[in-house]
Amino acid sequence: MIKITEKSIDVKKIIDTVSSLSAGALNVFIGTVRNNANGKNVLWLEYEAYETMAVSQIRKIIEDASHRWPLLGWAVSHRIGTLKPGEVSVVVAVSTPHRKDSFEACQFIIDSVKEIAPIWKKEVFEDGEEWISARPEMAFKA
């Protein structure tokens, strides 16, 4: 299951979709919104996605992962819209026969999603806002 959603992510539901009777391991990564960046308070984050491309790129990542690890179940769900500190922004879950594969596959998937999925976030502070990583060695706007 691949989902880009404005609604809050139900982690339990995702675990249910990847669970399998032949699995001996189920690994879940939960990304959450931090309340600080470079010593400044983050009020909220604005997430944006190029949805059709995000889904197709994540599908490729899953295909890659399926060739490398024996995935029995998998799910990737990413929030978009306005998220406050503490909220879940992304969940990756995989199930495999043994635990080592589940750790490796889960890490590979979240790392790849962060690297290639066309999803962006903007941090909003008390005194300004900034698209993350957009500019080289970005100076903080005071």
Next chain:
Amino acid sequence: MNKYRIKAFGITKDLLGGKETFIEIDGEKVADLRAALNERYPELLGLKSLFIAVNNDYADDTIRLNPSDEIALIPPVSGG
């Protein structure tokens, strides 16, 4: 001249002043489009990276464009 519709996301949406723009160029390769965009929006050159996606896939500069292609600007991604 070929006219292309360009979608913009993240910081490029701010730099182009909207979610979408049209651009007319002489060439038909991604490289030609990139040059035209950089000329019209020099602030794009200040980004850490800028990929161009064609039909939902990252496209290198040699790819030929079709006016019916879905073309998008992909500034540095920051999901997660």
